Amino acid sequence: MKIATWNVRGFNKVFNYKEFLRVIKKEQIDIIAVVEHRVLKLKAKQIISKVVPGWKWAENYGSSDRGRIWILWKPEVMDVSVIHVENQMIHCLVKCVSGKNPWLVMGDFNAVLRGKDRLGSQVMDAKIRDFDNIMDQTNLTELRSIGRFYTWTNNHVHNKIDRALVNPTWMNLWPQYEAIAMYPYFSDHSLLCITIEDAQTQGPKPFKFLNHLAKHPTFLQHVNNNWKSNVQGTPMERIWKNFKLMKGSMMGLNTKEFSNVESKIPSIRQQLEDIQKQLRNQYNDQALYTREKELKLGLEKWIIVEESILRQKFRIQWLGLGDTNSAFFFASMKSRICQNHITRLVAKNGIIRQTRQEIEVEIIDFYKQLLGSNAKELPVIQPSASMWSYSEQAATTTPPSTYKYR
Structure with missing residues (x-):
C-alpha cells in the first residue's frame, strides 16, 4: 500500500x-x-x-x-x-481489503435503460435516470448483445430488461465476449447466454481521415497539389481519382507527422522529468526553464491530438481532456471496437452462425436476395436497343410553345 x-x-x-x-x-x-x-x-x-x-x-x-x-x-x-x-x-x-476482480451482473433488471428498449408503452424518464445513475456510480457498462432485441413481452408490451453488465476489469480482460438473447421457450423472458472462447483474428483496417490532419500547417497545400493534378476521365471519375490521390497524401502526412502518438507522449514526459531533475540543482539556468516550457506545451499538444484521435475512432462523444486515463474509458473503447466486429450472426431461420466462413456466406446470401444476383445481360441497357439521336434528346428539353398548351 x-x-x-x-x-x-x-x-x-x-x-x-x-x-x-x-x-x-x-x-x-x-x-x-x-x-x-x-x-x-x-x-x-x-x-x-x-x-x-x-x-x-x-x-x-x-x-x-x-x-x-x-x-x-x-x-x-x-x-x-x-x-x-x-x-x-x-x-x-x-x-x-482484497483486490478488485472481474465483475459480471447479469439477469432480469426489471427496468429499461433507454427509450428504445420498450415497444408498446411510454418510458418514464425517472426510471431511465435511476438505472443510468446506478451504472454510473458502479462504473458498469453493458456487454454487447445479439439475437432477440426485446427480451420480455406480455404480448402487448415488449421490453429489453434482461442484459449483461460488466465492470472495467472484465472489459479490459475479455472485450470479445458478448451476450446472446435466445428464444424464451416456456418463459416470457429470453434465455441470456455468454460463451467463453478465444478472440478471432481480424482483417485489415480501412483508411479513416482523422480531423487533426486538417490543423497541420501543410494540409491545404496537400489538398491544392492533389486537386490540381491532371487526371483523365469523366467528371465523376476525375473526382474519384482526386480523392484517391488525396488518400495517399493524407496517409503519408499522418505517417510522417502523427505516427506513434502514444509513444511520443511518454517520451516527452520523460524529457520533462529529466529537465525538472536538473532544475533541482541549476536554479538559474534559463535555458532549462525555456526547454521545460517547450516540453509542457508539446505535451499538451500531443495529449490533445491523442484524445482527438480516440474520440473520432471510437465515437465516444462524452470524452473530455483527461478521460483517457480511466479504466472506464478503456472499457468503453474496447466495447466500441467489439461493436464494430461481427463475431456471430443470427440467420433468418434462427440458427447462429459463428465461424468467419459461415458469417461471410450468410451476408452474401442476404444481399443476393435483397439486390439480386450478378446478371450477364440487362435488356434495358442493351446496345441493340433503339437509341434517341442527339436532336431527339434535345427536343425533350425544349420549353413547350403556347400552341402546345391549347
Missing part, C-alpha cells in the same frame, strides 16, 4: 486532471491527501469522478466553505473511515 499527500495549488484546470492520474498510476498510489485544491463543493463530485473514477473520497467542506483537503482512495484496496474533521486536517482510520 502506498500513501501520499500533494498540494496541487488549484485543481480547476482540466489539463491537470490527466497528469494527476498519470502520476497516481506511475507511483502506484493507493490513497492520497490532496491539499489546496481550490474546488468549490458544488463541483467537487464531478471533478473527482472524472479524475479518479471509481475511487472513494472524504472532504472537509463542513469545516470550511471552500474546503481545503480531499482524501482519495481505491475502495478495492482499502477501507477508510473518517474519525474527525477540522479546517486544517482530516483524521482517518485505514484498513486494507
Whole structure:
C-alpha cells in the first residue's frame, strides 16, 4: 500500500486532471491527501469522478466553505473511515481489503435503460435516470448483445430488461465476449447466454481521415497539389481519382507527422522529468526553464491530438481532456471496437452462425436476395436497343410553345 499527500495549488484546470492520474498510476498510489485544491463543493463530485473514477473520497467542506483537503482512495484496496474533521486536517482510520476482480451482473433488471428498449408503452424518464445513475456510480457498462432485441413481452408490451453488465476489469480482460438473447421457450423472458472462447483474428483496417490532419500547417497545400493534378476521365471519375490521390497524401502526412502518438507522449514526459531533475540543482539556468516550457506545451499538444484521435475512432462523444486515463474509458473503447466486429450472426431461420466462413456466406446470401444476383445481360441497357439521336434528346428539353398548351 502506498500513501501520499500533494498540494496541487488549484485543481480547476482540466489539463491537470490527466497528469494527476498519470502520476497516481506511475507511483502506484493507493490513497492520497490532496491539499489546496481550490474546488468549490458544488463541483467537487464531478471533478473527482472524472479524475479518479471509481475511487472513494472524504472532504472537509463542513469545516470550511471552500474546503481545503480531499482524501482519495481505491475502495478495492482499502477501507477508510473518517474519525474527525477540522479546517486544517482530516483524521482517518485505514484498513486494507482484497483486490478488485472481474465483475459480471447479469439477469432480469426489471427496468429499461433507454427509450428504445420498450415497444408498446411510454418510458418514464425517472426510471431511465435511476438505472443510468446506478451504472454510473458502479462504473458498469453493458456487454454487447445479439439475437432477440426485446427480451420480455406480455404480448402487448415488449421490453429489453434482461442484459449483461460488466465492470472495467472484465472489459479490459475479455472485450470479445458478448451476450446472446435466445428464444424464451416456456418463459416470457429470453434465455441470456455468454460463451467463453478465444478472440478471432481480424482483417485489415480501412483508411479513416482523422480531423487533426486538417490543423497541420501543410494540409491545404496537400489538398491544392492533389486537386490540381491532371487526371483523365469523366467528371465523376476525375473526382474519384482526386480523392484517391488525396488518400495517399493524407496517409503519408499522418505517417510522417502523427505516427506513434502514444509513444511520443511518454517520451516527452520523460524529457520533462529529466529537465525538472536538473532544475533541482541549476536554479538559474534559463535555458532549462525555456526547454521545460517547450516540453509542457508539446505535451499538451500531443495529449490533445491523442484524445482527438480516440474520440473520432471510437465515437465516444462524452470524452473530455483527461478521460483517457480511466479504466472506464478503456472499457468503453474496447466495447466500441467489439461493436464494430461481427463475431456471430443470427440467420433468418434462427440458427447462429459463428465461424468467419459461415458469417461471410450468410451476408452474401442476404444481399443476393435483397439486390439480386450478378446478371450477364440487362435488356434495358442493351446496345441493340433503339437509341434517341442527339436532336431527339434535345427536343425533350425544349420549353413547350403556347400552341402546345391549347
